[in-house]
Structures are given as C-alpha cells and as structure tokens.
Amino acid sequence: MTQSISVKDLTLNFGAVSVLQKMNLDVAEGEFIVLLGPSGCGKSTLLNCLAGLLDITDGQIWIKGKNVTWAEPSERGIGMVFQSYALYPQMTVRGNLSFGLKNARMPAAEIEKRVARAAEILQIGPLLDRKPGALSGGQRQRVAIGRALVRDVDVFLFDEPLSNLDAKLRSELRVEIKRLHERLKNTMVYVTHDQIEALTLADRIAVMKGGVIQQLADPQTIYNRPTNLFVAGFIGSPAMNMLPVKTIDNGRAFQFGSTRIDLAGYDGGAVLERDNAILGVRPEHITIRTEAVPGRTIPAEVEIDEHLGADSLLWLKAEGREMCVRIPVEGRLPSGSQVHLMLDMPKASLFDAKTEQRI
Amino acid sequence: MAETVAKAASPARTNLRSDAMVGPRGAKPRRRLSGRNIMLYGTLIVVSLYYILPLWVMVMTSLKGMPEVRLGNIFAPPVEITFQPWVKAWSEACTGLNCDGLSRGFWNSVLITVPSVILSILVASVNGYALVNWRFKGSDLFFTILIFGSFIPYQVMLYPIVILLREMGIYGTLWGLVLVHTIFGMPILTLLFRNYFSTIPEELFKAARVDGAGFWAIYLRIMLPMSLPIFVVALILQVTGIWNDFLFGVVFTKPDLYPMTVQLNNIVNSVQGVKEYNVNMAATLLTGLVPLVIYFLSGKLFVRGIAAGAVKG
Amino acid sequence: MSGQPKRLLRNLNAKIAALPMILTTLVVFVGGTVWTVVYSFTDSKLLPRLRWVGLDQYERLWSNSRWLISIENLLFYGVMSLVFTIGMGFLLAVLMDQKIRFEDTFRTIMLYPFALSFIVTGLVWQWILNPQFGVQEIVRSWGWESFNFDPLNNPDTVLYGLLIAGLWQGTGFVMCLMLAGLRGIDEDIWKAARVDGIPTWKTYLVVIVPMMRPVFITTLVIVAAGIIRLYDLVVAQTSGGPGGNASQVPAMYVYDYMFQAQNLGQGFAASTMMLVSVLIVLIPWAYLEFGGKRNG
Numbered sequence: 001m002t003q004s005i006s007v008k009d010l011t012l013n014f015g016a017v018s019v020l021q022k023m024n025l026d027v028a029e030g031e032f033i034v035l036l037g038p039s040g041c042g043k044s045t046l047l048n049c050l051a052g053l054l055d056i057t058d059g060q061i062w063i064k065g066k067n068v069t070w071a072e073p074s075e076r077g078i079g080m081v082f083q084s085y086a087l088y089p090q091m092t093v094r095g096n097l098s099f100g101l102k103n104a105r106m107p108a109a110e111i112e113k114r115v116a117r118a119a120e121i122l123q124i125g126p127l128l129d130r131k132p133g134a135l136s137g138g139q140r141q142r143v144a145i146g147r148a149l150v151r152d153v154d155v156f157l158f159d160e161p162l163s164n165l166d167a168k169l170r171s172e173l174r175v176e177i178k179r180l181h182e183r184l185k186n187t188m189v190y191v192t193h194d195q196i197e198a199l200t201l202a203d204r205i206a207v208m209k210g211g212v213i214q215q216l217a218d219p220q221t222i223y224n225r226p227t228n229l230f231v232a233g234f235i236g237s238p239a240m241n242m243l244p245v246k247t248i249d250n251g252r253a254f255q256f257g258s259t260r261i262d263l264a265g266y267d268g269g270a271v272l273e274r275d276n277a278i279l280g281v282r283p284e285h286i287t288i289r290t291e292a293v294p295g296r297t298i299p300a301e302v303e304i305d306e307h308l309g310a311d312s313l314l315w316l317k318a319e320g321r322e323m324c325v326r327i328p329v330e331g332r333l334p335s336g337s338q339v340h341l342m343l344d345m346p347k348a349s350l351f352d353a354k355t356e357q358r359i
Numbered sequence: 360m361a362e363t364v365a366k367a368a369s370p371a372r373t374n375l376r377s378d379a380m381v382g383p384r385g386a387k388p389r390r391r392l393s394g395r396n397i398m399l400y401g402t403l404i405v406v407s408l409y410y411i412l413p414l415w416v417m418v419m420t421s422l423k424g425m426p427e428v429r430l431g432n433i434f435a436p437p438v439e440i441t442f443q444p445w446v447k448a449w450s451e452a453c454t455g456l457n458c459d460g461l462s463r464g465f466w467n468s469v470l471i472t473v474p475s476v477i478l479s480i481l482v483a484s485v486n487g488y489a490l491v492n493w494r495f496k497g498s499d500l501f502f503t504i505l506i507f508g509s510f511i512p513y514q515v516m517l518y519p520i521v522i523l524l525r526e527m528g529i530y531g532t533l534w535g536l537v538l539v540h541t542i543f544g545m546p547i548l549t550l551l552f553r554n555y556f557s558t559i560p561e562e563l564f565k566a567a568r569v570d571g572a573g574f575w576a577i578y579l580r581i582m583l584p585m586s587l588p589i590f591v592v593a594l595i596l597q598v599t600g601i602w603n604d605f606l607f608g609v610v611f612t613k614p615d616l617y618p619m620t621v622q623l624n625n626i627v628n629s630v631q632g633v634k635e636y637n638v639n640m641a642a643t644l645l646t647g648l649v650p651l652v653i654y655f656l657s658g659k660l661f662v663r664g665i666a667a668g669a670v671k672g
Numbered sequence: 673m674s675g676q677p678k679r680l681l682r683n684l685n686a687k688i689a690a691l692p693m694i695l696t697t698l699v700v701f702v703g704g705t706v707w708t709v710v711y712s713f714t715d716s717k718l719l720p721r722l723r724w725v726g727l728d729q730y731e732r733l734w735s736n737s738r739w740l741i742s743i744e745n746l747l748f749y750g751v752m753s754l755v756f757t758i759g760m761g762f763l764l765a766v767l768m769d770q771k772i773r774f775e776d777t778f779r780t781i782m783l784y785p786f787a788l789s790f791i792v793t794g795l796v797w798q799w800i801l802n803p804q805f806g807v808q809e810i811v812r813s814w815g816w817e818s819f820n821f822d823p824l825n826n827p828d829t830v831l832y833g834l835l836i837a838g839l840w841q842g843t844g845f846v847m848c849l850m851l852a853g854l855r856g857i858d859e860d861i862w863k864a865a866r867v868d869g870i871p872t873w874k875t876y877l878v879v880i881v882p883m884m885r886p887v888f889i890t891t892l893v894i895v896a897a898g899i900i901r902l903y904d905l906v907v908a909q910t911s912g913g914p915g916g917n918a919s920q921v922p923a924m925y926v927y928d929y930m931f932q933a934q935n936l937g938q939g940f941a942a943s944t945m946m947l948v949s950v951l952i953v954l955i956p957w958a959y960l961e962f963g964g965k966r967n968g
Binding site: 052 | 570
C-alpha cells in the first residue's frame with residue numbers, strides 16, 4: 001500500500017513550549033484518518049503543520065512521495081476545510097470556489113468545468129451566485145468543502161468542520177462527508193473532538209493527548225481494546241466503568257472490594273498478581289442478573305434509572321463504587337432494587353494503575 | 360450594611376455579564392419638567408454656549424466690514440453682511456513679501472495632505488496586516504517600540520530627522536514632509552489596523568494561503584475588501600491630523616511651501632500693518648473649514664476614530 | 673538547522689513589507705532619540721559636533737530663567753489642565769449619560785473644537801479675549817465700566833487665557849472617552865445600587881469612579897502626553913508673551929534654540945529633559961498597566 005502522507009519525527013516548539021514531540025504518522029492512500037482528542041491536545045496543530053500553515057521545528061512531512069516540509073500550503077497538493085468555513089465574505093460562492101484556481105493561473109474553461117463538477121457533487125449549483133452571508137450554516141460548509149474539491153487534490157484536511165453546526169445538520173453532513181469519501185476515494189485527515197464523528201467516519205483513529213498519539217487503530221479496536229486509561233476514558237459515553245481491583249490467583253481472578261471474580265476469557269497479556277490494577281468495563285458490557293452467580297457476579301443496588309428512549313442507563317452502587325449499566329428498556333428496575341452484575345469479561349480491559357497501560 | 364453588600368456583590372456581577380451596552384443609561388428617567396431636568400438641560404445648554412461661542416464669533420466677525428468690527432460687539436451679527444474679508448483672506452492677505460492670500464497655503468496643505476494620508480495609511484495598514492498574520496521573529500518587539508515611540512516628544516526626534524532628510528536630499532520639500540507625516544502617523548495607525556485585522560478570523564487567512572494567495576494577494580483581495588470601515592476611520596484621523604499640523608510644517612518646509620496653518624499664523628500674528636480682524640477671522644475659519652466639514656460629515660465615525668486613537672499604548 | 677534551506681527567505685514579502693516599520697522604529701524612534709541624547713552632552717552650535725562638554729548644557733539650561741519659566745508654566749498649565757479636562761470631561765459625560773434628549777447634538781457641539789487645530793483655537797480665543805473688542809469691552813458696554821478681563825496681556829494671568837482655549841479644544845474629547853467608559857459599565861451595577869437605595873451621586877462616587885480606573889488612567893496618560901508637547905496653541909495665542917517670556921513652554925524653548933538661535937546643544941538638552949518628563953509620566957503607568965498583568 002502506498003503512503004499518502006508520511007510524518008517523520010515531527011517536532012514543533014512554540015518558544016520553550018513543546019507542542020508536538022517526535023511524532024510519526026503514516027496515512028495510506030485513500031484512507032480516512034481521524035485525529036481525536038480533547039482541546040489542546042495538538043490535533044489541530046498537527047493538521048496545520050500538514051497544511052504548511054505552521055513552520056515546524058524539526059522532522060519531515062511527505063505527501064504523495066514528495067518532501068513538502070518547507071513547501072507553501074498551495075504547493076502541497078492538499079485541500080482544507082475549516083471550522084468557521086472561512087469563506088471570503090466579499091466573493092460569491094463561485095468566486096470562493098475559483099479563487100485558488102485563479103491564483104494558480106488555470107484557464108477559465110478548466111475553472112468553469114471544475115466549479116460545475118464540485119457544485120454538482122455537493123448540490124450547491126443554485127447557490128453559485130450568492131454571497132456566503134446569504135447562506136445557511138450547512139450550505140456554507142458545503143461550499144467550504146467544495147473549495148477543497150475543485151483543487152482536485154489527493155489529500156483533504158478537515159479542521160473540526162462540523163463543530164459550528166447544530167446536532168441535526170451535523171449528522172446529515174457527517175453522512176455526506178462519508179459518502180464523498182466513498183465516491184472520491186482520496187485521503188482524508190479529519191480533526192475532531194467528537195467521538196461519534198471519529199467512530200463513524202474513520203478508517204483509523206489517532207487518539208491524541210499532550211502532543212502525543214496515544215493510540216492509532218481502527219474504531220473497533222479503539223473502542224474495545226483501548227491501549228491505556230486515557231483512551232479508555234475518552235472514548236465512550238457514558239464513560240467506561242473503572243473499578244480499582246487487585247489481581248489474585250496468579251492472574252486468574254481479581255478482587256473487587258469483597259467480591260472475587262474470575263478473569264476467565266480476558267483477552268490480554270500476562271495479568272500476573274498486581275495490587276493496583278483497574279478494570280474497565282463499558283456500560284453495555286454488563287448484564288443484570290437477579291440471582292448471584294458465585295465468582296462471576298458483583299452485588300449492587302440500583303440508585304437511578306435514566307430512560308433514554310431506545311435503552312436505559314442504570315446507575316448503581318457496587319462495593320461503594322458508582323457504576324453504570326446500559327440495559328434494554330424492558331428491564332427497568334426501581335431504585336433500591338438489589339441486583340447482581342455480570343461482566344462480559346472478553347470485552348473488558350485491565351490496566352496497570354501505575355503505568356496506566358493496558359495489560 | 361446594605362452598601363457593603365452591594366459593593367461586594369457588584370464586581371462579581373460585572374464579570375458574569377459582558378454584553379455590549381449601547382444607548383444612554385445611568386439613573387432612571389424622570390418626568391419631563393422636574394427641577395432635576397431643568398438643572399440638567401440648563402447646565403448642558405450653558406456648556407454648549409461656551410463651545411459654540413467661538414465658532415459664532417468667527418463667522419460673525421468674518422462677515423463684518425472693519426468699521427463695524429471697531430464699533431460693534433463681537434457677538435452681534437453683522438448689520439451689513441460682506442464677503443470682502445473672505446475674498447481678501449483667500450487671495451490678498453500678506454505674509455512677508457507674498458500677498459497672494461491663504462490660497463497658497465491651502466493648496467500647499469492639499470499637496471501635503473493627500474500624499475501623506477495615502478502613504479501613511481498604506482504603510483500602516485500593511486504593517487498591521489503583517490503584524491497580525493505574518494509574524495516574524497522580533498515583529499512584536501518592533502511594534503512595542505513603535506507604540507512607545509508615539510509618546511516620545513517630537514522635539515527629541517526633530518533634528519535627527521532634519522539630518523536624515525538632508526542626507527536623502529528632500530529636506531525642505533513636500534516629499535520630506537510627507538515622509539515625516541508617514542513616520543509619525545505610523546504608531547497610531549498601525550495600532551488601529553492591527554486591532555482591526557486581528558478581529559478577522561485567522562482561518563480566512565489560512566484558507567487563502569491554501570488557495571495559493573501570497574502576501575500581497577491576501578492583503579488586496581481578502582483583507583482590504585473586508586476592512587473598508589477602518590480605512591475610513593484612518594482617513595478621517597489622518598486628514599484632520601495632517602491638515603492641523605503646525606510644528607512639522609514649520610520645521611520641515613520652506614516658506615513658499617508652508618501649509619495653511621503656518622501661513623495662517625503668520626498672517627494673523629504678523630506685527631506689520633493695521634490689524635484686520637475680520638480678514639483674520641475669515642482666514643482662521645477658512646483654515647478650520649476642511650476638518651470641520653470632515654467632522655460634520657463623518658459624525659460617529661469621527662468619534663470612533665478618536666476613540667481608536669485613544670487606546671494607544 | 674539542516675533541512676530548512678529556506679528559513680531566512682521564508683515569507684520574504686512580509687519582511688519586505690515590514691521594512692518601513694522596522695526602519696522607523698530603529699532609525700527614527702530609537703536612533704533619533706539616542707542621537708539627540710548623545711549630542712546633548714556636546715557643545716554643538718550651528719552644526720552638531722562631537723565635542724564633549726559633560727553636563728554643561730544641562731547646567732546652562734537649568735540656570736536659564738527662560739527655561740525655568742517654561743517649566744513652571746508647563747507644570748502650572750499641566751496640573752490645571754489635567755484637573756479641569758478630566759474633571760469637566762467626567763462631569764459632562766455623567767450629564768450626557770442621564771438619558772437626555774438630543775444627545776448627539778450636544779456631543780457634536782462639545783466635540784467639534786477637537787477637530788480644529790491649536791492654531792485656529794489659539795487665534796479665535798486671542799480674538800475673543802481681545803481687550804479692545806472682546807469680552808471685556810462687551811461687559812463694560814453693559815455698564816460695568818471697571819470690569820477687567822484681559823488675561824493675555826497680563827503675565828500673571830496669561831496661562832489662564834491659554835487654559836480657557838485649551839479646555840475648549842480638549843474637554844469634548846475627554847468627555848467622549850469618559851462617556852464610553854460609563855457606557856461600558858454593567859447595567860446591573862445600577863440596579864444593585866438602586867435596590868440598595870444608594871443615591872445616584874454616591875453611586876457615581878463610590879462605585880462607578882473606582883470601576884472606571886482604567887479609563888481615567890488612559891485619559892490621564894493621553895492628556896499628559898499632549899500637555900508636554902504643548903506648542904502650537906502658545907505660538908498662535910500669545911507667541912510666548914506677554915513681555916517676551918510669560919507664557920513660554922519647553923517645546924518653544926527647544927524650537928527656538930534648535931532652529932532660531934543656532935544653539936543646538938541647548939536644544940538637545942532641553943528636548944532630552946522633555947523626554948525625561950514623559951518617562952516620568954509613562955514609566956509608572958506602564959508598570960501599572962503591564963507589570964501587573966505579567967504577575968497576574
């Protein structure tokens with residue numbers, strides 16, 4: 001597989017502040033990669049470095065087999081879509097779309113052709129002669145995508161393109177971006193702090209924190225086998241249940257408060273005996289039992305039942321710990337009920353409390 | 360007790376709300392003809408008289424003949440209106456040997472003001488743009504020096520500039536003065552443009568760079584069209600400022616190039632001959648006319664301009 | 673720095689475009705100031721020359737009665753002008769903030785003098801204060817024969833004459849700044865004060881004025897910087913007289929020694945003293961404004 005983008009030992013410092021440290025990232029051709037992380041994690045900074053809008057301190061950036069580390073943004077073969085759309089307010093939609101092509105001194109006929117094609121793909125044909133001020137948020141973002149489209153480049157960079165839209169439009173455009181990717185098959189690097197966008201769009205997700213990629217994997221792996229506590233806690237809503245446990249019996253079981261549970265079926269490395277471990281279980285990977293199964297269930301008391309429509313979130317207290325379980329609506333329980341929780345051990349994650357890494 | 364509570368509560372409340380407030384506020388409005396209102400409007404009207412009076416006197420005096428000026432009350436309107444003083448001030452008043460009136464100074468001022476305004480705004484707007492979007496090592500340092508430089512008394516820099524202009528061969532010429540106005544207009548205008556450009560979303564600039572626009576293309580095609588109001592503000596600020604300048608005009612030009620203010624002062628304060636107060640006032644009014652017209656036409660923009668000028672430093 | 677061949681040339685256009693600014697700051701502002709300060713320690717007469725005389729120029733300066741009068745005048749005028757422009761400006765702003773009608777008209781009237789030059793200002797007031805035809809004559813013609821109001825021809829009162837004109841020109845501007853400051857204060861403050869039953873005047877005094885501290889400081893700095901430069905107004909209104917020296921100011925002293933008396937060294941020393949006086953105003957302010965921020 002050919003590499004579309006290749007970042008080698010990229011380092012970026014702002015004065016004494018180190019923003020990105022020795023970062024390496026390879027993106028395959030046609031891949032949709034999402035940079036995900038909380039604000040300040042360096043994801044937008046990385047994207048700006050790829051675009052050439054920030055001069056890096058050290059390292060190299062290769063795009064389509066060319067070293068573009070010091071190339072101008074327009075020479076890198078990229079298109080970029082911004083959070084605030086960044087449409088030129090004094091130009092019409094047509095003017096916005098053709099501005100870059102005119103700067104590249106492209107013949108008028110070719111510009112016309114490309115604008116028409118982008119307008120057709122994005123269904124913004126009727127808007128071509130309007131100014132951005134007369135468009136809705138969704139339409140503006142379409143035009144912004146169109147501006148990347150007309151450049152006919154292999155790499156698209158998206159900087160939180162949907163954050164300024166309301167929830168409904170956001171999901172609509174999300175699907176549209178997905179469709180666009182299927183159709184154009186070009187490489188996309190997409191920055192967001194929204195995990196739903198990341199999980200639905202990405203071929204691979206790079207979860208970032210503190211200028212470092214914590215985990216780079218496909219959405220399923222990120223969700224089910226988070227590599228460390230940060231990734232585990234950042235992905236998923238409501239958050240993963242984190243239980244402080246002690247592994248015993250040579251790694252065959254763990255002790256949670258006064259309850260002992262078998263680790264049979266846990267999918268991971270050598271558990272060994274650890275005094276400080278953390279067991280992470282997602283709310284949907286726990287089932288409710290009315291009867292205790294020795295060595296397999298944890299007794300708990302229901303506190304609150306949150307009805308969400310399709311399903312329901314049950315907040316309970318087990319061994320003095322707050323826990324959350326996602327259950328079907330049919331199984332609703334009144335608060336104060338005594339229940340037993342059965343963990344889906346193959347889907348659980350065990351972390352070392354000190355290193356915060358997955359075991 | 361209650362007061363302490365209010366004072367303690369106030370700062371916190373200020374922080375919570377920061378909506379831009381417009382329109383008059385203060386204490387609640389009252390009935391029309393209360394004693395308070397009489398006091399209020401009475402004071403304002405008396406104060407207004409103090410402000411209007413000089414303009415009134417200027418106009419009235421300039422419309423009277425000399426005999427009437429000598430006899431009458433300077434506040435009284437003319438019994439017989441004459442435009443002779445205006446004609447004389449414009450085309451016959453003497454400074455030294457020249458007796459071709461203020462018109463010479465007027466045209467000098469026009470010749471000084473137009474290029475100075477254009478050049479200073481051009482340079483400062485490019486500065487502001489570079490400071491916001493194209494920062495380079497040391498750019499903030501230069502800006503800081505520039506702002507602090509605006510507080511240095513001009514007198515400190517006058518002579519070095521004289522030498523500089525002499526070396527460049529433009530001392531005593533219009534272009535020398537234009538350069539001086541560009542230099543001394545730079546701090547405040549750069550600040551004005553920098554503050555304005557920094558309100559334009561940075562992503563717009565990034566998008567233009569991805570679109571392959573360079574330094575000048577972004578300035579001309581993106582920033583300039585979006586910033587017309589601030590250019591108008593700068594225009595008002597500079598036209599009035601440069602038109603009203605006296606010191607630079609005296610120091611950096613020769614008598615036949617003196618701007619209007621300098622020539623006006625020479626006409627009015629000349630010790631020779633009989634004082635023609637009506638002509639003097641007509642000349643004064645003529646000199647003040649350009650900034651006054653700009654002031655009355657621009658209205659709120661003028662206020663905005665001086666407010667922008669006020670936040671320097 | 674390997675692998676970054678274009679570093680110096682990157683964004684070359686931006687660097688070229690910033691050249692006028694760089695030259696202005698380095699050559700004129702920094703270079704010019706240093707040059708003048710350096711040459712103030714020489715005995716330059718008609719032309720600048722580097723013959724060191726130590727503090728001679730300063731000694732001569734501070735023993736020159738004309739300079740001493742200039743400083744005295746500037747101090748008096750400055751203090752009076754600061755107190756009155758800021759005091760009047762604030763009071764007028766408070767009046768304007770009472771939900772009055774015709775606010776725009778009043779503001780237009782109070783602000784228009786600010787658009788006029790000091791030359792125009794000085795000449796108009798010279799005429800109004802003219803003893804033969806102006807205010808004095810009019811009051812006398814009303815029957816008050818002994819009325820005396822001739823500030824410009826009396827060395828003891830000439831500064832008041834300048835002050836009347838200076839205030840006329842500048843208070844409208846200060847009023848606008850203060851009004852903007854008042855309008856920037858949260859309306860909830862007024863509501864809170866009213867709920868607590870604090871009288872309006874007291875609210876202004878104990879709540880609003882302290883809250884407007886930054887506006888007052890900014891205004892103070894601007895007005896003070898303007899006062900130190902005071903020149904045109906004096907030239908137009910009194911030419912430094914009466915009696916030759918009564919309304920001299922430092923800027924005039926500098927001009928005369930530099931460009932008329934051909935005693936450059938004196939001019940440089942005097943202008944350096946002007947710079948020092950600006951620094952005395954500026955440094956505490958910069959410390960308050962920026963020093964505080966850095967710590968916070």
